Amino acid sequence: MAVNPNDKHKMTVVEGSYATAHAAKVSRPHVISAYPITPQTHIVEDLSQFMADGEIPGCEYINVESEFSAISALIGAAATGARTYSATTSQGLFLMHEALLNASGMRLPIVMTVVNRAAGAPINIWNDQQDSIAQRDTGWIQLYAEDTQEAADMVLQAFKIAEDKNVLLPIMVCMDGFVLSHVYEPVVLLDRKEADEYLPPFKPDVYLDPKNPLSFGTLGDPSVYTEFRYKQEQAMRNALPLIEKAADDFKKVTGRYYGGLVEGYELDDADVVIVSFGSILGTIKDVIDEYRASGEKIGVLKVRAFRPFPTEAIANALKNAKAVVVIEKDISIGRNEGALFTEIKAGLYNTPMRTPMVGYMVGHGGRDIRPMHIKKIIEATKKVAETGKIEIESQFNDVKEELL
Amino acid sequence: MSDNQPFNLLTPGHNGCAGCCDSLAAKYVLMAVGPDCIVVNPTGCLEVMTTPFPRSAWNVPWIHSLFENGGAVAAGIEAALKSLGRRGNTKVIGIGGDGSTMDIGIGALSGAFERNHDILYVCIDNEAYMNTGVQRSSGTPLYASTSTSPAGSVSYGNNTNKKDMPAIMVAHGSPYVATTSIGYANDMIKKVKKAADVVGSTYIHTHAPCPTGWGFDSSKTIEIAKLAVDCCLWPLYEIENGEVTAVRKVKNPKPVEEYLKAQSRFKHLFKMEGGDKEIEKIQQYADKNIAKYGLDK
Ligand SMILES: Cc1ncc(C[n+]2csc(CCOP(=O)(O)OP(=O)(O)O)c2C)c(N)n1
Numbered sequence: 001m002a003v004n005p006n007d008k009h010k011m012t013v014v015e016g017s018y019a020t021a022h023a024a025k026v027s028r029p030h031v032i033s034a035y036p037i038t039p040q041t042h043i044v045e046d047l048s049q050f051m052a053d054g055e056i057p058g059c060e061y062i063n064v065e066s067e068f069s070a071i072s073a074l075i076g077a078a079a080t081g082a083r084t085y086s087a088t089t090s091q092g093l094f095l096m097h098e099a100l101l102n103a104s105g106m107r108l109p110i111v112m113t114v115v116n117r118a119a120g121a122p123i124n125i126w127n128d129q130q131d132s133i134a135q136r137d138t139g140w141i142q143l144y145a146e147d148t149q150e151a152a153d154m155v156l157q158a159f160k161i162a163e164d165k166n167v168l169l170p171i172m173v174c175m176d177g178f179v180l181s182h183v184y185e186p187v188v189l190l191d192r193k194e195a196d197e198y199l200p201p202f203k204p205d206v207y208l209d210p211k212n213p214l215s216f217g218t219l220g221d222p223s224v225y226t227e228f229r230y231k232q233e234q235a236m237r238n239a240l241p242l243i244e245k246a247a248d249d250f251k252k253v254t255g256r257y258y259g260g261l262v263e264g265y266e267l268d269d270a271d272v273v274i275v276s277f278g279s280i281l282g283t284i285k286d287v288i289d290e291y292r293a294s295g296e297k298i299g300v301l302k303v304r305a306f307r308p309f310p311t312e313a314i315a316n317a318l319k320n321a322k323a324v325v326v327i328e329k330d331i332s333i334g335r336n337e338g339a340l341f342t343e344i345k346a347g348l349y350n351t352p353m354r355t356p357m358v359g360y361m362v363g364h365g366g367r368d369i370r371p372m373h374i375k376k377i378i379e380a381t382k383k384v385a386e387t388g389k390i391e392i393e394s395q396f397n398d399v400k401e402e403l404l
Numbered sequence: 405m406s407d408n409q410p411f412n413l414l415t416p417g418h419n420g421c422a423g424c425c426d427s428l429a430a431k432y433v434l435m436a437v438g439p440d441c442i443v444v445n446p447t448g449c450l451e452v453m454t455t456p457f458p459r460s461a462w463n464v465p466w467i468h469s470l471f472e473n474g475g476a477v478a479a480g481i482e483a484a485l486k487s488l489g490r491r492g493n494t495k496v497i498g499i500g501g502d503g504s505t506m507d508i509g510i511g512a513l514s515g516a517f518e519r520n521h522d523i524l525y526v527c528i529d530n531e532a533y534m535n536t537g538v539q540r541s542s543g544t545p546l547y548a549s550t551s552t553s554p555a556g557s558v559s560y561g562n563n564t565n566k567k568d569m570p571a572i573m574v575a576h577g578s579p580y581v582a583t584t585s586i587g588y589a590n591d592m593i594k595k596v597k598k599a600a601d602v603v604g605s606t607y608i609h610t611h612a613p614c615p616t617g618w619g620f621d622s623s624k625t626i627e628i629a630k631l632a633v634d635c636c637l638w639p640l641y642e643i644e645n646g647e648v649t650a651v652r653k654v655k656n657p658k659p660v661e662e663y664l665k666a667q668s669r670f671k672h673l674f675k676m677e678g679g680d681k682e683i684e685k686i687q688q689y690a691d692k693n694i695a696k697y698g699l700d701k
């Protein structure tokens with residue numbers, strides 16, 4: 001249950017982008033820097049208006065000339081001890097790539113909303129998750145939101161996780177483009193009091209300061225380099241329980257909860273379990289309700305954290321399934337499957353679990369995913385559950401033969 | 405910090421070559437600005453030679469992020485200091501090579517200057533990518549032989565003149581732009597001080613002969629730097645709010661040949677057929693400087 005029923009009177013209908021911009025605002029960032037790109041534009045426009053109206057006191061908004069400079073400016077700002085926020089998508093995210101690794105390597109807790117969009121060519125402004133998935137090895141924590149309320153609330157949770165002394169890693173809060181960014185839904189806009197109660201001020205131990213002159217981003221030769229990577233990985237491990245704690249703490253303050261690392265829906269007794277992330281979960285849950293109404297044991301596992309990858313939580317959640325199907329909007333080209341599918345299989349390989357698993361790649365470049373598509377996938381996976389046999393391990397869901 | 409002596413803000417013992425231009429230039433900058441600064445240093449010789457973890461030669465706060473984002477990182481630091489209420493008199497200083505400044509990082513630098521952040525940016529122009537083995541940059545002068553613009557039987561070396569980077573920074577509306585040379589330390593320190601005192605994006609372009617990349621003895625760094633000024637290949641001037649306000653006069657300009665023959669990057673010009681005609685073109689470049697800035701008047 002995302003929203004506490006007692007909060008209904010607090011709800012207002014706003015665009016998903018506005019809810020996210022509002023969340024960024026009440027997080028009290030010191031420096032925001034971003035560059036407009038569809039479908040992220042409304043977030044930066046809303047933030048710009050907040051600035052113009054004096055609603056983010058003390059904040060500096062840098063209107064940079066590129067996404068590359070947006071993230072670079074935040075690297076400088078975060079290293080100076082500032083709380084920093086940005087938002088981007090697809091081509092903008094790709095332009096940031098080199099700096100993403102740099103921010104993580106320097107352990108700077110930047111929070112950035114990624115409004116998921118397909119990658120060109122062909123150029124395409126619509127939603128899939130190829131963009132953030134393509135950045136999975138940059139050392140950023142990646143969280144995926146299911147609806148607009150979660151996308152907004154996740155911004156605060158992200159600051160809390162990122163700034164923890166045992167983590168100090170940047171975080172991407174991923175929300176589906178248009179499907180979430182441009183939809184108007186009733187949400188609760190977090191008030192400043194709640195935000196302040198939840199999120200303490202950012203007080204880093206080290207930062208650029210003439211009174212204590214330290215060097216950041218130095219040369220690391222082979223005799224010292226490995227330990228930097230090792231510590232980054234340790235920080236990712238440390239983040240696993242802290243992602244859950246951030247969600248629990250958020251519930252204590254606001255009553256809202258969306259799961260920690262993962263969250264099941266009709267999961268415990270399910271024979272067929274779907275695993276997915278992002279807004280498609282809404283459609284999947286509707287379909288599951290129909291199946292459940294007719295007594296069929298179908299459930300879904302929502303993955304909130306993709307980095308760090310919650311192998312244990314996933315293994316535990318899938319332990320009673322007879323067949324698992326992973327549905328996702330990305331592809332590792334040349335592997336013929338989505339990244340989530342690959343990683344779940346890899347995570348379970350050295351366990352006693354031998355549940356058959358199949359994967360479907362859906363919704364590329366914003367192609368509609370309807371309940372009928374989900375039903376088709378469930379029907380096929382029911383067969384896998386019954387027979388224990390896999391005919392096609394991974395496939396595209398909706399290729400138009402006439403276009404090939 | 406061991407003490408507050410400006411001389412020790414960049415300590416010796418780093419990995420630079422003997423007679424290194426970059427460390428001299430950086431030292432002058434810190435002598436001018438003092439300890440109350442934050443340095444942004446894009447990838448290049450200076451960064452690599454001064455910060456082999458866990459050692460650092462810097463006694464001022466220092467950050468290296470990438471090769472091409474110095475302008476943006478500096479902008480972010482300035483914004484953060486403002487927002488955190490820690491600005492005081494702390495100056496944010498970018499110190500980059502010709503590659504990170506004039507080539508790959510020009511976009512980020514242009515953005516920072518267009519927005520007029522309160523930063524000082526110093527380009528240490530050693531006229532090639534030294535850190536990666538002396539490849540040409542847009543700061544490489546005409547007919548210099550570099551590893552990617554080598555002289556050969558059908559080539560006199562780099563076939564373009566230097567990009568006029570200071571003019572580009574002036575075009576951004578920068579309140580203070582000046583050229584300096586590591587051969588004229590007092591002039592450089594004076595100008596860096598002045599640039600640091602101006603509020604807004606200010607720019608110092610310093611000529612910095614590199615013994616390793618240019619091919620001269622490491623004891624001659626200052627001598628070569630002075631020669632470039634004295635033969636008018638590197639004019640020293642200040643431009644305030646778009647107007648040239650000061651020019652260092654060169655009473656009796658020396659012929660460019662004197663400068664060229666002292667460096668092995670130009671030695672082919674003295675051996676190849678037709679080399680003397682090509683040297684004439686370099687002389688014309690110097691003559692243009694003399695006329696443009698009235699250097700000999
Ligand atoms: C994006 C990127 N491209 C290329 C490089 C390789 N690289 C590192 S330093 C450098 C040249 C630096 O030249 P310059 O800025 O002139 O500084 P110098 O070493 O000459 O002082 C190059 C090409 C890099 N680090 N990053």
Ligand code: SF4
Pocket residue numbers: 419420421422423424425426427449450453530534535614615616617
């Ligand atoms: S190559 Fe040139 S710039 Fe680089 S360390 Fe040696 S002298 Fe200095």
Ligand SMILES: [Mg+2]
Pocket residue numbers: 501502503528529530531532533534
């Ligand atoms: Mg150089």
